[in-house]
Amino acid sequence: MNKILSIVVIMAGLLITSVAQAEIVVVVNKGNGATLTKSDVSRIFLGKMKKYTPVNASSGNALRAEFNKKALNKSSSQVKAYWSKLVFSGKGTPPKEFASDAEIKAFVASNPNAIGYIDSANLDGTVKAAITL
Template structure:
């Protein structure tokens, strides 16, 4: 029975991997990065609260500025993994925030170089990017709590 269960689990994993290989690959490559002064450790719920505009201050009471990396594939993976929304749902959420006067559309940056520059120069800034594009001399990779 245990062997059968094990085989079924392996087959399910392989099936999922074949069905969505880019999601599995990209999910492991997303780095949550911030201004070098940001030293907070975050969990998934805190990341969600930040990118939904509900958490606006770091533990030291300094302001949070979040920015999106404008890459469709990585944005989709980030939103699915950390926010629990599709890009369309996320966009509609922010449209409603703007319409009701509760927020403004998040800033989106198109290249890793521009994103790193923005994060390095903006106190309290946070974003995400591919792990391979991170320049740890200019930004801080935030540790994630389980």
């Protein structure tokens, strides 16, 4: 029994490590010719730049937590508190959430002003990479 538990713990550690090391790519519609900086991405996903329609990975997703750290310089709880305050005051609506990279790519591919993020391993020709984090 202890041997099985040890194997499960090791496998979980390897999975968490691989997710934490995942390269995140911010994607836009293929027709979007804009160049974006990390600061632009942060402003878009915090509702400060209205030119784009941002979409998030679902709450609790490891990639989302990593994106929050890398792009927004905030923890997931800080981002949640930030959006709660804006929603309560009527000053903003958080980005729509999708359960998978495939759903994010489909939304971005069908909306010219959409922007999202996915694991770089899932990047294909349906969307265009704007910046890698």
